Amino acid sequence: xxxxxxxxxxxxxxxxxxxxxxxxxxxxxxxxxxxxxxxxxxxxxxxxxxxxxxxxxxxxxxxxxxxxxxxxxxxxxxxxxxxxxxxxxxxxxxxxxxxxxxxxxxxxxxxxxxxxxxxxxxxxxxxxxxxxxxxxxxxxxxxxxxxxxxxxxxxxxxxxxxxxxxxxxxxxxxxxxxxxxxxxxxxxxxxxxxxxxxxxxxxxxxxxxxxxxxxxxxxxxxxxxxxxxxxxxxxxxxxxxxxxxxxxxxxxxxxxxxxxxxxxxxxxxxxxxxxxxxxxxxxxxxxxxxxx
Numbered sequence: 001x002x003x004x005x006x007x008x009x010x011x012x013x014x015x016x017x018x019x020x021x022x023x024x025x026x027x028x029x030x031x032x033x034x035x036x037x038x039x040x041x042x043x044x045x046x047x048x049x050x051x052x053x054x055x056x057x058x059x060x061x062x063x064x065x066x067x068x069x070x071x072x073x074x075x076x077x078x079x080x081x082x083x084x085x086x087x088x089x090x091x092x093x094x095x096x097x098x099x100x101x102x103x104x105x106x107x108x109x110x111x112x113x114x115x116x117x118x119x120x121x122x123x124x125x126x127x128x129x130x131x132x133x134x135x136x137x138x139x140x141x142x143x144x145x146x147x148x149x150x151x152x153x154x155x156x157x158x159x160x161x162x163x164x165x166x167x168x169x170x171x172x173x174x175x176x177x178x179x180x181x182x183x184x185x186x187x188x189x190x191x192x193x194x195x196x197x198x199x200x201x202x203x204x205x206x207x208x209x210x211x212x213x214x215x216x217x218x219x220x221x222x223x224x225x226x227x228x229x230x231x232x233x234x235x236x237x238x239x240x241x242x243x244x245x246x247x248x249x250x251x252x253x254x255x256x257x258x259x260x261x262x263x264x265x266x267x268x269x270x271x272x273x274x275x276x277x278x279x280x281x282x283x284x285x286x287x288x289x290x291x292x
Contacts, residue, residue: 003044006044010083014028021147027075031071032079035076035079038055045088049097052097056097066101073097077092080095108234108242109246114229117231118229118240119133119136122136122225127192127193130188130189134188135205135221136222137185138152138164138182138185141179141244143248149218150212152164152203156204159187162177162180163175163177164178172263174263248261
């Protein structure tokens with residue numbers, strides 16, 4: 001059977017049955033097409049266990065990181081699991097391949113002084129600055145991913161209760177909490193949005209042309225203010241989410257609550273943030289222990 005056609009069927013499955021995000025689906029497609037190129041578009045029923053291993057070896061020869069290799073292997077495994085379930089192949093040849101061990105990276109985050117500097121960087125003199133301030137306030141207040149932020153609609157907000165309905169990975173819905181500063185920033189933006197772009201659909205955050213902002217646009221906006229603030233740390237837009245989680249835990253929030261707020265399926269994913277509180281724990285120990 002044609003490899004690209006089967007990849008297309010698998011992508012339809014991810015979109016329709018699994019409800020994966022567009023970003024995740026793009027990555028799966030890209031990774032599987034890369035495997036297809038390596039095998040010359042070979043019928044998956046004829047691909048062997050050794051060919052998959054040779055493909056992983058080639059990835060390492062290309063200089064791919066362990067993280068990239070693990071991601072691509074995950075896509076290959078899922079693909080062959082789907083083919084096995086559909087009885088297209090007799091077994092999942094990728095299932096028994098050893099997964100390279102990767103060290104967990106501690107996420108970069110901003111301290112409260114720097115996050116405040118970043119959030120207050122946009123000028124409130126024009127609609128775009130007002131929008132950008134609302135974006136930064138909402139990201140830090142809720143811990144939303146950038147993809148979740150751009151998916152927000154006006155109808156997802158309840159500014160009276162200070163809540164927002166977010167759609168996370170697998171399009172699973174959860175409730176995000178909007179603090180007072182985020183609520184104020186949103187009210188200011190929505191008032192001006194209605195004047196600037198009256199009747200422009202349901203999307204909450206719009207670009208200068210009045211259409212929904214994309215993930216990439218938000219990342220560019222955040223990068224702009226990181227540079228303006230002269231923040232020299234290696235920071236990505238996702239670092240605002242990391243800052244949210246770290247500050248919550250450092251100020252006494254329990255791990256389960258932070259897990260719910262972040263939309264993590266497993267508690268182990270949230271536990272990485274506990275490592276970031278070691279400095280504060282040492283400070284508490286130094287103050288509290290008689291012989292510290």
